[in-house]
Amino acid sequence: MRTLSKMRTLLQNRWFTMPAFCALLIVAPLILRSEYVIHCLVLTFILAIFALGYDLVVGRTGQVSLGHQAFFGVGAYVTAVLAVRLQLSPWLCLPACLIFALILSVVIGYISLRMRGAFFAIVTLAFAMMIWLFVKGWRGVTGGEFGIVGIPPLTISIPLLPRITFDSPFSFYYLTLAFLLLSIYCLSRVLDSRLGRAVAALRENEERASTLGINALRYYIVVFALGGMVSSLAGFAYAAYMASVTPIVLSVNYMIKGLIMIIVGGSGTLGGPLLGAFIVVLIPELLRATQELQLIFFGVVLVVFVILMPQGIYPSLVRLWKRKITPRR
């Protein structure tokens, strides 16, 4: 059929498929009636940004960090503390988050990235736990166990235009989608450079890359810092959307969610984390049963995927798509 093959040719062109997909995402909230579904998509985008940053460490260095939730939580708490305790304008909390995450990730990375494997995992976990306990204990500033509430909404005031207030799932959908697309774009540019090639080489064969003049520690720290900053962006969005934060954003709860998104979605890709985020948000919805059951289910899914499909769903999906759009001879 001529129309089918015309469609195939169109879909083969990257300049069509990507923008078309983005256009679909942009139009979606206008088609979807349910505010609840849009709310779920907002959470999906926030988690996807977190996973994008997390996978920058796990997928691009090959080292599994068990502490990346710290950057997500720190992003959320920096926003909350500055906006509520110091009355800082919510938008200014964004650069503050990124700078804080940059400093924190360089410090943690400088220490932990001298180690590999299990040692690296434990050191990153230790740092994250320390931060979690610290925040839980510093009741005066962080509100301890109860966290912080009352984060004022983000607003945009352009003269002569009505003020836009971000206080609904609908408005946050576009904000978080913009953050997600911006993050993906920035990371794709960074990875398509000499830095990206160095990191890929290190991941393939660290010893060989070293003997070819690539300083492993320096490049691992850069990647670690980028990952920390991207995840802190997710934390900022989370705090702004929920208008509140609690210590759970620094807990292993988010670490596990992150690892599931990465492993199930597809590590080492830019589309995998988004796919993983859809799944991580979808499962609790399908399993409207108890909380305990969800945690067990997550654990089982994680183990099954690590054993049977460690590269995640995304690569297989891409292969399937490519096969479907190639014209049959």
Add this chain to the structure above:
Amino acid sequence: MVTLEVRKLTKDFGGLRALNAIDFDVYEGEIAGLVGPNGSGKSTLFNVIIGLIPPTEGQVTYKGELVTGLRPDQIAQRGIVAMFQGNSLFPNLTAKENVMASMHMRSKSDVLSSFFSNKGHRRKKDKLEHKAMELLDFVGLKECSHVPAKNLPHGEQRELQIAMILATEPGLLLLDEPTAGMNPEETLRIMNLIQTIRQMVSAIIVVEHNMRVIMGICQRVTVIDFGVKIAEGTPSEVSSNKEVISVYLGKQRHA
């Protein structure tokens, strides 16, 4: 002019002394051979020079600069680059990507241009890719540029390694048994390739078991056994050295 000076180099692994106060020189423009039976310390000397193993005692000086104890990437940046026997490729990257990664030291950071200048970045990347293809063409791998390194046949993997080390524009080249596992025809081709490369670098050190290769391309040969230098000189001097003969014949008898 001395390119590499190794003085009193000693390496202990716990109780085992792998290198014992070795003195070793490589002169500008020459191909220096390093031979010795298995377990003689050749690989250890190799790994100490390129910085993968720190020496227990002793010094390594390259073009007048002390390089003992530097990290491998620092040593590579100064121009000392090695080709290993196994495990020296990036398996899942394509041949072209392998070469481009090897060009890291000889290219400048382009993250900023990646963000801000689409055309400029494209141009920089094209230049890099063009040079990579030139190197692949030089070793005869132009058709395989898109093949993942792990899927290349063994001989072509060896050629890819050569393209990679040439990409680093090395000063001192260290080759670890470059003709291992090759038939006489391939061996001859590698020998000619090494002679050609000799013009492009300051000096070459070749570690080899194949005496014909050593006799064919080296100006000077050093023989070590049990971590100690037992002979040094031209290939003909060394191959007629009584101690060298007994070391090799002795090992054969016990083997």
